[in-house]
Amino acid sequence: MKEQTVGMVGLGIMGSAMSANLARAGFRVAGFDVAPRRRTEHARSGGVAARSPREVARRSSIIISSLPSARALAEVAGELAASAKRGTIVIETSTLPIAVKRNARDVLAKRGVIVLDCPLSGTGAQARVKDLLIYVSGDRAAYRKTVPVLQGFTSANYYVGPFGNGSKMKFVANLLVAIHNVAAAEAMVLGMKAGLDPAQVLKVVAGGAGGSRMFQIRGPMMVKGDYSEATMKNEVWQKDMTIIADFARELDCPTPLFAASAPIYNAAMAMGLGKEDTGAVCAVLEEMAGNPRRRKKRKAR
Numbered sequence: 001m002k003e004q005t006v007g008m009v010g011l012g013i014m015g016s017a018m019s020a021n022l023a024r025a026g027f028r029v030a031g032f033d034v035a036p037r038r039r040t041e042h043a044r045s046g047g048v049a050a051r052s053p054r055e056v057a058r059r060s061s062i063i064i065s066s067l068p069s070a071r072a073l074a075e076v077a078g079e080l081a082a083s084a085k086r087g088t089i090v091i092e093t094s095t096l097p098i099a100v101k102r103n104a105r106d107v108l109a110k111r112g113v114i115v116l117d118c119p120l121s122g123t124g125a126q127a128r129v130k131d132l133l134i135y136v137s138g139d140r141a142a143y144r145k146t147v148p149v150l151q152g153f154t155s156a157n158y159y160v161g162p163f164g165n166g167s168k169m170k171f172v173a174n175l176l177v178a179i180h181n182v183a184a185a186e187a188m189v190l191g192m193k194a195g196l197d198p199a200q201v202l203k204v205v206a207g208g209a210g211g212s213r214m215f216q217i218r219g220p221m222m223v224k225g226d227y228s229e230a231t232m233k234n235e236v237w238q239k240d241m242t243i244i245a246d247f248a249r250e251l252d253c254p255t256p257l258f259a260a261s262a263p264i265y266n267a268a269m270a271m272g273l274g275k276e277d278t279g280a281v282c283a284v285l286e287e288m289a290g291n292p293r294r295r296k297k298r299k300a301r
Contacts, residue, residue, distance in 0.1 A: 007063035017127035025152035053079035086112030119170030124231035137166035185282035218279035235274035
């Protein structure tokens with residue numbers, strides 16, 4: 001049986017992890033990224049390095065996009081519209097405003113290409129071990145066609161209704177991530193200032209009623225005080241925080257705990273931790289508590 005080729009536009013932390021899992025699931029992955037280094041790494045790991053989104057579209061009828069900005073999605077949509085075959089399905093996984101995704105959907109619909117709004121729930125570390133959820137919204141028939149591909153890089157997929165519902169669900173999930181991450185750091189700092197061993201705090205608390213997925217995932221970083229292996233960089237997270245805040249504001253929905261978490265992330269940026277993992281909010285709270293540890297420097301890339 002011939003290998004199915006799946007396209008991947010965007011080979012960053014998430015895109016490269018998804019590509020690796022798709023390859024392990026038996027798919028050939030034609031991948032493109034604006035950074036030549038990422039294309040080279042993709043080829044070294046067994047993928048097909050495409051020279052442009054247009055080449056990705058020529059090679060595959062199911063394409064996954066994982067992009068950092070509205071501008072990037074608009075540019076990629078234009079490229080795909082120029083080469084994609086009618087009936088091609090784009091699984092759009094980026095975290096972006098819904099209006100931006102609708103614009104891309106409308107551009108591609110004129111060429112007979114179907115775009116599904118499919119944000120992911122999970123960190124880069126989770127992506128590497130296929131521990132991702134995906135919230136699919138849009139054309140249901142197109143969703144059904146993509147299920148084998150979705151199963152290649154996620155642990156579960158959920159169809160959540162009309163286009164845009166996937167993003168709405170992601171905003172709800174990310175609001176909780178923002179709050180739980182800061183809450184985990186706050187608890188860890190309290191324990192350390194009280195003289196407790198941070199490793200023991202993680203071991204004892206994580207499995208109890210006060211534990212959370214963020215405490216389990218980012219707690220080990222907080223124990224070490226090392227955030228250099230970023231699974232979500234603070235500088236990227238700023239975009240997600242802004243999108244959620246704008247979305248809630250449009251709905252006139254109060255989000256007091258989310259709002260309270262925002263200054264902690266802003267402080268991480270002010271401390272020069274933009275390229276560190278968002279778990280570095282623990283370092284911010286340590287400074288605020290007057291109990292800072294010496295942090296390990298971020299490894300050179």
